[in-house]
Every structure is written in structure tokens, then in C-alpha cells.
Amino acid sequence: MIIRLNNEKRRARMLSVDDGLTPTQWIAICNAFGCCCAYCGNAVTDQDTEMDHVVPIVRGGRHGPCNIAPACERCNAKKKDKPVNVFLKVHGLNPTAVAERFALALQRLGEAA
Numbered sequence: 001m002i003i004r005l006n007n008e009k010r011r012a013r014m015l016s017v018d019d020g021l022t023p024t025q026w027i028a029i030c031n032a033f034g035c036c037c038a039y040c041g042n043a044v045t046d047q048d049t050e051m052d053h054v055v056p057i058v059r060g061g062r063h064g065p066c067n068i069a070p071a072c073e074r075c076n077a078k079k080k081d082k083p084v085n086v087f088l089k090v091h092g093l094n095p096t097a098v099a100e101r102f103a104l105a106l107q108r109l110g111e112a113a
């Protein structure tokens with residue numbers, strides 16, 4: 001019983017690990033996406049850019065630079081905790097265009113590093 005409790009505590013602790021995202025990393029990610037929503041591709045401003053967890057936290061995603069993308073309020077509100085592929089399909093967004101935006105952003109982030 002004690003071992004089981006310890007395992008559950010350990011699991012809870014691991015799940016709550018915050019990979020961390022610095023303000024500098026967030027700005028670099030937004031710039032890498034060309035100050036556009038990662039999903040619809042519309043231009044976003046500092047005021048209306050929201051931080052989207054690509055893999056939602058409730059689905060095991062982390063709060064770290066590898067799992068964060070800029071999203072407009074509209075897309076973020078629609079995506080909520082849906083997996084990306086489901087969100088794109090339900091809302092008629094082009095998965096190829098989204099994949100290209102992510103690939104370009106990753107390339108830009110790689111060049112900046």
C-alpha cells in the first residue's frame with residue numbers, strides 16, 4: 001500500500017513538471033511563425049496572440065518550447081483540448097499548410113539557435 005502511494009505521488013510529481021518557457025523563448029517562437037497564428041495563418045498582434053499547447057496539457061503535453069505555438073484567440077478557443085488533427089479536421093483547416101508553417105518555424109528556430 002505504501003509503495004503504491006509512493007508511485008502515485010511520483011507519477012503526479014512527474015506529470016506536474018514544468019519544462020518552463022522563458023519570455024525570450026516565447027518571443028522567438030512567435031517570430032519564427034512570422035507573427036501569425038500557427039493554425040489559420042492569420043497575422044496576430046502581441047495583444048491577441050495566445051499560447052497554444054500543441055499537445056494539450058491534459059493529454060500529456062508539456063509547458064515547454066517544444067510544445068508551444070502561437071494561436072489567434074479564435075483558433076485557440078476552438079482547439080481547446082482537442083488533438084491537432086481533430087481540431088484541423090473539425091474546423092476545415094488545411095493540415096498541409098499547418099504542417100508547412102510548423103516546419104518553417106522549426107527551421108527558423110534552428111537557424112536562430
Ligand SMILES: [Zn+2]
Pocket residue numbers: 037038039040041042071072073074075076
Ligand atoms: Zn488562428
